[in-house]
Amino acid sequence: MTTAKIALITGANKGIGFETARQLGAMGHTVWLGCRDQERGTQAAEDLRAGGIAAHFVQLDITDADSVRAAVAHVEAQSHHLDILINNAGIASGMGSPPSTEDIDAIRSIFDVNFFGTVRVTQAFLPLLRKAENARIVFMSSGLGSISLTGDMKAPTWGVHAMGYSASKTAINMYTAKLAKELLTEGIKVNAACPGSVATDMGGKMAPKTVEQGAVIAVRLATLGWMGPTGGFYHDAEGPSMAPYGW
Numbered sequence: 677m678t679t680a681k682i683a684l685i686t687g688a689n690k691g692i693g694f695e696t697a698r699q700l701g702a703m704g705h706t707v708w709l710g711c712r713d714q715e716r717g718t719q720a721a722e723d724l725r726a727g728g729i730a731a732h733f734v735q736l737d738i739t740d741a742d743s744v745r746a747a748v749a750h751v752e753a754q755s756h757h758l759d760i761l762i763n764n765a766g767i768a769s770g771m772g773s774p775p776s777t778e779d780i781d782a783i784r785s786i787f788d789v790n791f792f793g794t795v796r797v798t799q800a801f802l803p804l805l806r807k808a809e810n811a812r813i814v815f816m817s818s819g820l821g822s823i824s825l826t827g828d829m830k831a832p833t834w835g836v837h838a839m840g841y842s843a844s845k846t847a848i849n850m851y852t853a854k855l856a857k858e859l860l861t862e863g864i865k866v867n868a869a870c871p872g873s874v875a876t877d878m879g880g881k882m883a884p885k886t887v888e889q890g891a892v893i894a895v896r897l898a899t900l901g902w903m904g905p906t907g908g909f910y911h912d913a914e915g916p917s918m919a920p921y922g923w
């Protein structure tokens with residue numbers, strides 16, 4: 677992709693989402709920051725504009741169908757189409773709860789955001805993505821959603837519980853694979869990304885990766901050329917390449 681694109685990033689007022697918007701904006705793309713809180717979203721867009729980025733706030737609570745519908749109408753009225761959708765918004769809980777006792781309502785809340793909300797946003801924005809020439813959809817997944825990694829005793833995630841959060845990301849991985857197949861002949865590439873363990877409000881201060889590093893894989897997948905992959909799950913590798921992640 678060489679020309680300027682129009683991108684929407686959900687959950688973009690802070691953390692990896694904000695940094696993803698900043699990196700795409702710095703490449704010359706216009707970024708819509710989909711944020712559920714008006715004040716935080718407006719401030720984030722102002723911060724990016726102060727750095728010379730074409731950034732706009734759009735109110736977007738991914739669990740609220742009315743909010744999603746209004747966001748689609750707003751973006752359509754201003755931008756007419758969408759080249760890139762980055763489904764970044766997410767919540768996490770249950771890190772210390774074993775799966776035998778993890779609270780059902782908490783698991784349901786996670787799925788409402790991470791899975792149902794993400795699917796809702798993607799379905800709602802598809803008509804605008806179809807108006808673009810070669811749209812890209814990125815799902816911010818997690819290594820915790822990888823079933824193969826879950827069984828690896830040597831993996832740093834071996835001791836992490838968070839079954840509800842992990843399962844919501846496994847479900848998103850399946851949505852990635854299914855949607856990629858459906859959109860294959862339309863030139864729309866659909867991929868899932870694992871950002872690694874990133875120092876954000878969710879990842880905690882001690883996480884080894886910075887937000888700058890955590891956003892790299894989503895930016896790469898969002899700007900794939902026509903030879904790029906679709907229907908995959910990737911994390912960043914050293915240099916300009918991407919490494920496939922085990923499902």
Ligand SMILES: NC(=O)c1ccc[n+]([C@@H]2O[C@H](COP(=O)([O-])OP(=O)(O)OC[C@H]3O[C@@H](n4cnc5c(N)ncnc54)[C@H](OP(=O)(O)O)[C@@H]3O)[C@@H](O)[C@H]2O)c1
Binds near residue numbers: 764
């Ligand atoms: N940090 C890590 O180590 C890590 C590792 C693997 C995967 N991930 C994934 O990466 C993504 C970003 O994580 P992060 O670390 O940047 O988390 P974060 O700092 O907690 O940011 C999460 C973002 O999602 C937004 N959000 C939550 N619920 C929403 C909703 N219903 N509608 C719209 N926005 C909503 C939040 O908005 P508010 O500010 O309004 O709450 C916030 O902007 C998530 O999908 C996460 O699962 C993170």
